[in-house]
Amino acid sequence: MKRAFLLIVVSLLVLLAVLLFNTLKVKAPNETVIPLPVFESALNESEMTARLSRALRFATLPDQPQAFDGFHDFLRQSFPLSHDALSLKTFGHSLLYHWDSGTDCAPVLLLAHQDVVPVSSPDAWEHPPFAGVVDSQFVWGRGAMDDKGSLMAILEATEALLADGRAPACDVWLAFGHDEETGGSEGASRMADWMAEQGLRFGMVLDEGGMMLPGSTLGIEQPVALIGIAEKGYMTVTLEARAEPGHSSRPPAKTAVGDLANAIAALQENPRPAGLSEPTRKMLQQVAPYQPFAKRMVFANLWLFEPLIVKQLAGKPETNALVRTTMSPTLLRAGVKDNVLPATAEATINFRLAPGESRESLLAYLEEQLPDSITVTPLDTFLSDPSPTSEIPSPAFERLAGLARSLPEQPVVAPFLLIAGTDARHYQPVSDQIFRFMPVALSQDDLPRFHGHNERLSRKQYPRMVRFYAGVMLGEE
Ligand SMILES: [Zn+2]
Structure with missing residues (x-):
């Protein structure tokens, strides 16, 4: 009992020492200043x-x-x-x-x-x-x-x-x-x-x-x-659901609009995994020396705190976009009249691909998340993998x-x-x-x-x- 307790205390001390060591190791990086050129013929x-x-x-x-x-x-x-x-x-x-x-x-x-x-x-x-x-x-x-x-x-x-x-x-x-x-x-x-x-x-x-x-954008005082050093990729797809058209007075159990709505909800509830890509990791490391001590300790020990940081970044739309491939449903098309069940319902979804994602991996994810009744068609304009x-x-x-x-x-x-x-x-x-x-x-x-x-x-x-x-x-x- 006593030995177990001692072991826990020693482990905690070792952990603390590692965290502190990494934190104190953080030094301001190269801060070389290159003066902007001055012109003889002064700029008018x-x-x-x-x-x-x-x-x-x-x-x-x-x-x-x-x-x-x-x-x-x-x-x-x-x-x-x-x-x-x-x-x-x-x-x-x-x-x-x-x-x-x-x-x-x-x-x-x-x-x-x-x-x-x-x-x-x-x-x-x-x-x-x-x-x-x-x-x-x-x-x-x-x-x-x-x-x-x-x-x-x-x-x-x-x-x-x-x-x-x-x-x-x-x-x-x-x-x-x-x-x-x-x-x-x-x-x-x-x-x-x-x-x-x-x-x-x-x-x-x-x-x-x-x-x-x-x-303040990155939690420090200096601007x-x-x-x-990289940019996200871009892919737009249309999702199409089909059903028997008919009179809205006797709707079937499955409708095109209902199917499409379920498909969009499934994607929103199962987002792509979040993680720190190389550029975001480097950004955090670069500003670590300028952070207050507690935050510096977190940024200097990404090996331990990465899940915590990712969770925090994923919590806000502006930073969530930094840690994962995002999806935005942007256009919807279905129906012609209030009492007619449409034969098709279509949604346009715009994805921004995080580093590590590819068009293939995204299409595989769509295939996995969506039932066979939904047809997925990538639009071929503006396609790009992450840089x-x-x-x-x-x-x-x-x-x-x-x-x-x-x-x-x-x-x-x-x-x-x-x-x-x-x-x-x-x-x-x-x-x-x-x-x-x-x-x-x-x-x-x-x-x-x-x-x-x-x-x-x-x-x-x-x-x-x-x-x-x-x-x-x-x-x-
Ligand atoms: Zn521009």
Whole structure:
């Protein structure tokens, strides 16, 4: 009895010692700061803002080809040095620029997209969405954050570097797709195919996706710069239930609508398993040193606390999406009249695939969960497996992190899993160092502006974006 008690006490002490040892071992990671470049020919901030405002007036929507043509003319006029020094190749409305450095080190590829999502209710906007209104603090308009702000800042950076007579250390490529919001099959996908044919291999690819957010997002005091090192996959399926059509006065035991409802309920009650994927694990480890002691102990001992953390993350929709493949029923179709039983009922379900999931494993799960009477058909638009995870630490990631740390917010840099999709996934065949980050600081309240109302970009932050992208292009000087 006494021995058993002693054994328990000793085990607990050993456990405590291990937990403490791991916690105290946690040190602030590499915090190298790479200063943002300074320009001799000082950036003219009001002219830059005016150009961004004009860029937002082109309603570059999928069904507006003339808006893309106008936008291209505008870019040529606005950035004469860049259009002189860089070669330009077009793929439909997509633009691919090449800045030849004369060296043969691994080139850098910067991505942004020209297209924007439609505006559902313009009246809900404080300023008209395609007017490019500039007030004392912001430039307002559809595309300001997603993604013309980045596109314009990248070209401002090339123009400013050229005006200063500076050249990048390695070749720089700029790929501006025109159909990111509808899957990128005509733009990014074709540009990436062409690059692969040319044998191009990039040391770094940078796209939108991450940003700076308040530290409270990850439970710390300092702001965090989240750099995406992977993104989730995307698959949409339709579920179809069939039954005998007939009069609603004598319904059979099984109806198409009832069957379909049961199928959706079964999927919601049996979600895909949750777990910490590599990017999320790395994110937690990276912010561990900045956590208060108790949390640091938890993050430093994932071997023990992983189930606890996963459970906590799975408890909220925003973090649940980080730990598992999610499903969203989005469309329903059935019936024509209130007293007629429909022969078919159909639901559209959108899945976002977590790393480790594949289209095959998801279809196998659907087969297992659903009865034979439900037909599952994957839609072939926008299909993608989760992206591979870019290996870090790496020189490319450290460069981005170093530049991010020199932004005025002095953020803690952390890798993360992007739960949305970007054009970056199309470039996997030409690089394994793909990152998703836009150098702007936003608040949680700003996030609904993406694809929502009142999209805007801070005037104060815009010149910093330009300097950040210039720093990425210059590489090691
Ligand atoms: Zn975007």
